[in-house]
Amino acid sequence: MRALLVSALAVGARAHGHMTMPAPRPTAWVSEFVGVHPQLYSTNTTHIYRQPTHTVQNGPSFHYNEASFRCHDFAAVSPSTTITAGGGLEVEWKLEARHPGDCALYISYDADKDRPVTWIKLYDFVGCMDQASLADYLQDDSWTDPLEVNRYTIALPSWLPSSDHAVLRWEWIAVQALANIELYVTCADVRVVGTDEPVEAFLDKVSPKVQVVTNAEHLPKTGYRNAYNKQKGAHLAAWADASPYSLSLDRVETVLDVLTTLETYVDGSLTARVVHSSGGAAGGVVSEGQGYGLLLVGSLVAAMPRSSADRAELLSAGYELFRGWRLMCERTVADSCQASHFCGEDESHECLPSWKFDDAVTAEAGTGSAPDGDEDAILGMLLLVLGTQGDDPRPSWWDEVARWTYQSCRAFLHHLSDDHPSLKASNGQPLRALKLGSCWGGWDCSNPSYHAPAHYRAFRDYMAAFAPDFGSSASEGSELAPTWDALIETSQLILDEAQCDATGLIPNWWVPSEGTSSIGQPGTPGCSGSGTPGAEFGSEAARTAWRVGLAALWYDDAAAIAWSQKMALHVEVTLETDGSLDTGCQVDSIHPGWQSNGFMVGPIATSLMIGHVASGLADPEQQTALNNLAATIQTILPPSPSPPAGSEPPSPAPPPPLVPQPDEYQDLFTCIAGCFVESGFLEESGNANVDSVIAALAAAGVDLQGLTAGEEDSTDTEPTISRAAAIVLAAAGGFAVGILSALLALSLARKLCPPAEAATRKTTSFDKTGTRVAGHV
Incomplete structure (x- = not known):
């Protein structure tokens, strides 16, 4: 019975959540990883696409290595999405398990598009839920179910420099239990229409920059909120x-x-x-x-x-x-x-x-x-x-x-x-x-x-x-x-x-x-x-x-x-x-x-x-x-x-x-x-x-x-x-x-x-x- 339970948990964890918009990288793996576990790359890759790459407590999961939490090991592709500094960006993700937690969106301008290291956080999605559900979540002590498709429109900062190829990174911290916190990631390749400031000069001024080099060192090992005990805020306490x-x-x-x-x-x-x-x-x-x-x-x-x-x-x-x-x-x-x-x-x-x-x-x-x-x-x-x-x-x-x-x-x-x-x-x-x-x-x-x-x-x-x-x-x-x-x-x-x-x-x-x-x-x-x-x-x-x-x-x-x-x-x-x-009187737009x-x-x-x-x-x-x-x-x-x-x-x-x-x-x-x-x-x-x-x-x-x-x-x-x-x-x-x-x-x-x-x-x-x-x- 114990073996069956462990097996069920492992299978369930292989299909929990991923970003669907902007267009994510296809399930085309970085070549050097294909030979490590060929059985995983030859069948049902979309299922694996939604696997957690790491847990906070134990590091890499399944076949993933220490660097997999950067972009899930998927290879970069030519950008099919253009984002505009100062404009709106619709982000969509799909969750297939009822785990509470929080999501975040990052951007990287690194030259290595397959495994970017330096990231700038653009947004935290409280509760990792649909934008329309956020008000209810904040007013109600009960947990709001983020299952299935969630959409959120954010305003991009106007200070983003232009780039022919930058990388967006969606991250889900699934707090299903304080002793078992799973980490999911999806990347999308994008063009950025922004300022004329050189990227190098821009990065020299940005602080803090998040470094994702091995495992999930940008996240703490302890101190996570008990999401099932009505703890909602990142800073409030x-x-x-x-x-x-x-x-x-x-x-x-x-x-x-x-x-x-x-x-x-x-x-x-x-x-x-x-x-x-x-x-x-x-x-x-x-x-x-x-x-x-x-x-x-x-x-x-x-x-x-x-x-x-x-x-x-x-x-x-x-x-x-x-x-x-x-x-x-x-x-x-x-x-x-x-x-x-x-x-x-x-x-x-x-x-x-x-x-x-x-x-x-x-x-x-x-x-x-x-x-x-x-x-x-x-x-x-x-x-x-x-x-x-x-x-x-x-x-x-x-x-x-x-x-x-x-x-x-x-x-x-x-x-x-x-x-x-x-x-x-x-x-x-x-x-x-x-x-x-x-x-x-x-x-x-x-x-x-x-x-x-x-x-x-x-x-x-x-x-x-x-x-x-x-x-x-x-x-x-x-x-x-x-x-x-x-x-x-x-x-x-x-x-x-x-x-x-x-x-x-x-x-x-x-x-x-x-x-x-x-x-x-x-x-x-x-x-x-x-x-x-x-x-x-x-x-x-x-x-x-x-x-x-x-x-x-x-x-x-x-x-x-x-x-x-x-x-x-x-x-x-x-x-x-x-x-x-609301608009009205002499105000015609917000x-x-x-x-x-x-x-x-x-x-x-x-x-x-x-x-x-x-x-x-x-x-x-x-x-x-x-x-x-x-x-x-x-x-x-x-x-x-x-x-x-x-x-x-x-x-x-x-x-x-x-x-x-x-x-x-x-x-x-x-x-x-x-x-x-x-x-x-x-x-x-x-x-x-x-x-x-x-x-x-x-x-x-x-x-x-x-x-x-x-x-x-x-x-x-x-x-x-x-x-x-x-x-x-x-x-x-x-x-x-x-x-x-x-x-x-x-x-x-x-x-x-x-x-x-x-x-x-x-x-x-x-x-x-x-x-x-x-x-x-």
Whole structure:
């Protein structure tokens, strides 16, 4: 009987699963293997095609050798499938056994097409199941059967280089028992239509690369989830149990190592750290990437206690990134449409650099500034200053950075916003629209995702606080405050009119309704730029969620909360069904594969957090939506640290690689959503109750209070931050290095630069003189 059982198991294992689309390699074996077991190659090869090549515990199975897990020993053929970087790819696989587990898709550019060694992970398929079943799987504690054909459409990264012959590799980790984990593999030969970047240069920058040389060394031997015991997530347990700031520090280290280099500063020192880009803006150093780098490090410095052993290294990196930004400003020599220069001790330099430079920051590759990069860089500098203001002694560079930050705030208001010729804000100042750059845009064309009301409040308050030290007069900050208020009000006005009330979505581009018709019809997405469709809810539009979210969370702004809730309600519903966002109003299309792109799913998740803040409760539907997004997030984020001893081990499949793509910021935006997961915010990680999360991490708020006051890790001061801030601080427990990290500096900014009273929701009309009249709801 025992012999029969063993035989049955062996036969069953020979026909479990394989990829069927894209077209897999035919069952034509590499010639040197045919003679080893001729009886296996001469009959029923399709049956053998679906065999597991290895088990985790025992290595090769059946006749396979150590190298068989690369491509199942099938020989390469001429590609019959063409895939396009940035496009969609339909993947299909067939499973013939009811084993739970997870699948992944890799790509290799190796010269040896029969046995490629170096792979880049493109996607993790949670549960290895059909895309249509994923929502049910995430909401239901029961296991979803992935038997038979499963289909999944993914969005390919836009940074993939072109190739006449690359290899896709599908991998199934069948967790039928923790003591018997079978490994299946199928390869497909493809052409890639992608970037012009040489493959060798691309591979030099990609990290991590997966090496499949012998057996399955890229997978751990132990630590697999018990799939029959309702363990679903790859990262959730690790995120929930990670120590405060550890995940953020891990992300920062990866970003600095992979995306940045030190370049020579004007004084000859190697102290200018710059963020390199690829993808959307096609290489070089762009202000958007540099701005994100400053914001990442500055916000983490502001949030961490002074006692942290990693703080000194962060301070050094923060100053290096500032020097990179300053170098861009000082080497902006082309016409930047900035007649007045504000930066430097003698105010001889532009504060807003040309938007693009070569990799060494020796020459401009694109002229004119870009407000999204400028505002994020300034906010990062501001947080770096506030986070170190209470140090004794302060860093040697503190005055330099504090002055440059003040001067940059003044330049931003002067060069990147434009008065309306006739209409007034509620304070009597002219309505003031954000421009698209120092050289164009404003009332004729706008990008909603550039509008950052919380940034402008922080800039306003910073100038009021530091005008006595760095202003042209001690009262300069207070004198400019009404102009800042007009910009804040106008930004919210444009955001409100561009948003579809029914869906909460907005288009990538917008012509303000009170603007001019020189480019497009006012009140429509009649203009565009950056290669993104004007009427699409896409990579530009999605960023608006986190920018508006800052105003809701930092300043409890009623208009920002209401704006965010509209999007959150729509996302809740769509994640309960098929994940398809609705068009409507001025939005005529949705970026394909939005759930698979960090630059979409990360900011959108921010809107879900605002819903929690507004209700004050862990809303079940919204919780489910966050849980659903968590499964996507875990397939995009780079690896997290190992969990502490005694905690539940993560799934073995490593997440997709962090690649040099700061123009698309897939990892950075994904980390916005990752904050929720890492903090234990989600049910999957054992804590669905907002209040208990806040209580568990209340010390983080106290630390920030003490940081501003110059105290060292005070624990006897009652936090005075708002509930909204407390929820954000709760997310700091595992704090990813995404843009949401800036929220953790809330108490710093609010104690030093107290905001005005919380805004109320306003309705707007215009009187006969053109003055904007605000009413309160």
